[in-house]
Amino acid sequence: AGKKKGPWFNTTDPSSGIVKDDHLILDMQNGVFTRQALWEDNLGREVKIDIRRIVSHAQPDYAAIEYSVTPNNFGGTLEFESSIDGTVTNHLIFEPKKKKIRNDEVIYLSMKTSKANLYVTEAVHHTIRTNGSTLRLKDYLVEKLDPDSRSSNKVVTQYFAVPAPKGTTVTLEKVVNIKTSQDILQGLLSKRYIEKAAIRGARRAPSFEKLLNAHAAVLEKRWDDARVIVESDNGLQEIKDFATWSMMQLARHDIDTANIGARAYGPEGKAYKWHCFWDTEFYMLPQYIYT
Numbered sequence: 350a351g352k353k354k355g356p357w358f359n360t361t362d363p364s365s366g367i368v369k370d371d372h373l374i375l376d377m378q379n380g381v382f383t384r385q386a387l388w389e390d391n392l393g394r395e396v397k398i399d400i401r402r403i404v405s406h407a408q409p410d411y412a413a414i415e416y417s418v419t420p421n422n423f424g425g426t427l428e429f430e431s432s433i434d435g436t437v438t439n440h441l442i443f444e445p446k447k448k449k450i451r452n453d454e455v456i457y458l459s460m461k462t463s464k465a466n467l468y469v470t471e472a473v474h475h476t477i478r479t480n481g482s483t484l485r486l487k488d489y490l491v492e493k494l495d496p497d498s499r500s501s502n503k504v505v506t507q508y509f510a511v512p513a514p515k516g517t518t519v520t521l522e523k524v525v526n527i528k529t530s531q532d533i534l535q536g537l538l539s540k541r542y543i544e545k546a547a548i549r550g551a552r553r554a555p556s557f558e559k560l561l562n563a564h565a566a567v568l569e570k571r572w573d574d575a576r577v578i579v580e581s582d583n584g585l586q587e588i589k590d591f592a593t594w595s596m597m598q599l600a601r602h603d604i605d606t607a608n609i610g611a612r613a614y615g616p617e618g619k620a621y622k623w624h625c626f627w628d629t630e631f632y633m634l635p636q637y638i639y640t
Contacts, residue, residue: 355390357430358398366390377594378572379565380406387421395421406571407563409603410527410550415557417520424515428491428508431523433458433471435503454486455551456505459544468530468540472551476522477511484511522557526550532604571597575640596636 356365370387384400397419405411418427435458457472477484491510511519528547530540555563575593579585 355392355394358388364391377590380568394423397421403561403564405560405564406567409601411524411560413524413557413560415520415522417518419518420513420515424513426510427513427519428510429521430506430508431475432504432506433473435460455548456507457548458505459540468543470528470544470547472526472547474524474551474554475507477509478520480518524554524557526554596633600637
């Protein structure tokens with residue numbers, strides 16, 4: 350931001366700035382997806398952005414994303430907009446039903462599936478740090494920053510504004526707890542109970558690092574069980590590891606009654622609307638049986 354208000358970080362709008370460097374890294378061993386970008390806005394201000402994402406294998410009802418932003422050649426105020434977006438419809442599988450209230454600690458959104466009538470609640474807890482020190486969240490909460498932001502009756506959002514001297518790294522952690530009526534006692538509990546469970550989970554959420562450490566420890570054991578060694582120098586090991594990683598992502602290890610979302614991974618997932626097919630599951634079963 351600086352003295353003159355700058356544009357939002359946007360990699361698709363050349364008028365807002367340019368991406369000078371950009372790397373996407375999938376760490377399959379530890380289950381972390383990382384983006385490292387260097388962005389210069391249309392006022393010549395350079396920002397280093399590091400993003401890490403995980404979906405926990407140790408605690409499957411948690412997912413987290415961490416943004417670390419460093420102003421390289423200026424000082425000012427960094428502004429963050431963090432949302433739960435109920436407009437993502439997954440080819441009409443989900444229909445947002447109601448925007449839920451927010452408070453200083455947790456924001457949450459409840460939805461209902463359009464076919465199976467399952468309730469889903471996502472609750473988010475944020476943490477802000479500067480150079481490793483945790484800040485008091487409510488001191489940096491602000492009202493809506495941008496009249497053109499995505500906030501609507503189907504999107505619940507929190508906004509933060511954090512002073513950042515030149516070279517200071519500001520980190521925003523976003524930890525999500527997800528509860529569904531299918532996960533809790535086979536759907537026998539009420540929507541309100543599911544909401545309370547998700548909010549409670551968000552308030553008790555571990556930090557990103559604690560989630561990551563537990564997640565990586567579980568994956569280490571799973572890789573020991575599942576990795577197939579390919580004696581080759583032509584890249585086949587990486588291809589086989591990616592196939593194994595994909596299959597790890599498709600099956601819930603903590604739910605015996607869940608089937609395998611065999612078509613859910615990759616660009617073809619939406620075309621099949623996340624249906625599952627017995628013949629596809631059949632040829633995938635040996636991998637799961639022996640690992």
